[in-house]
Amino acid sequence: MASKPAQGDAYSLILEAIDVGLYRPGDRLVESELAERFGVSRTPIREALQRLETQALLTRDGRSLIVASLDHNQLAELYIVRTELEALAARLAARHATAEEIRVLQDMVADDQRYLGDPPALSRANRRFHHQIHLASHNRFLVQQLDLVHRSMALLATTSLAAEGRDNDALSEHDQIVRAIAARDEDRAAESLRIHISKAFVTRLKLDAARDDGLI
Template identity: 80%
Template sequence: MQKDAYTLILEAIDAGTYRPGDRLVESELAERFGVSRTPIREALQRLETQSMLSRDGRSLIVASLDHNQLAELYVVRAELEGLAARLAARHASPEETRVLREMVETDRMLLNDPSALSRANRRFHKLIHLASHNRYLVQQLDLVHRSMALLASTSLAAEGRTETALAEHDAIVRAIESRDEEAAQLALREHISKAFETRLKLDAGELRPR
């Protein structure tokens, strides 16, 4: 199925092709994605209404999050992700649980590649969302993760974070495997809290990117 202009631009932002502060130009986007300018214009308008883009004079740029927006986003993310883990512990199929375990084991081979690990991390969290078997929760988490694309870097890029993040993933999966709903919720909320702490330290210059 051919992707529409909105999806193409959103995926480019999520992949870091366009980063916070980058200017988006209709003609350049139309040429890059091989579509006409009309759907590009409509997609840009839609992304602006969703606060993914902001105005800089007459130009549209990829939005960035200030400290308060970042804090608000992580509060919501921790609650929703925690709920997803709780429901996954209740509803995940044996196949979903096995794939989550395989992801943790496979991701150990990516410890020296933060960008690959970041992509793997998104897949891991997405499977937990789906394993909750609650479509409304998945929709809300999709919105949260769309906003996460406005962060200039991943917290996994911080020195020493990859090893601890994988240990946290292991604890989350162990709780889901054990059908321990409370432990799964707490483990995922703690994981998000640690990621937020790491990002704050990165922003403050206390930690160095790898």
């Protein structure tokens, strides 16, 4: 008989559900419902929920736990930190990436063209691309901090890649980042990454403004 998932697996299952939009900011998470959905006993579910609350991915609403949301200031703070950490990762990748890691990044840029017009799939590919840059930095402490930042990104209800024309632009920016890394141009790699994140942030702010105005 197969064993049930452990606490770490329960955590990953819930985090993934939030990340893909199965649970959105403001949604209430109930132990019994999660246990049934994921086929996990309530104890690891409870431990996973406590861990997510500690990481501020969940918040209390009375006695209930709900998926947290980010206000404008929190969103700006998150992007400031993300921009600087991602730029540092690109700089270090230009310095330390192996030839094989650069080839993987180049292949990702080419392969991800197939996801144009499919925002959810492109969003997942985008996360893989950025994580590959993190790994290519060869700095475990930076990777850990970026993992924390990207967990918080799961609280964003939509992807900026859903905006019209943003998917093509984002992949073009990815190409520029990889070209700089391949050329071992640390300054250009860092600046290309900063520009990429800045454009994504502007797009997200426009999407949020349109949503607040009832335009989307």
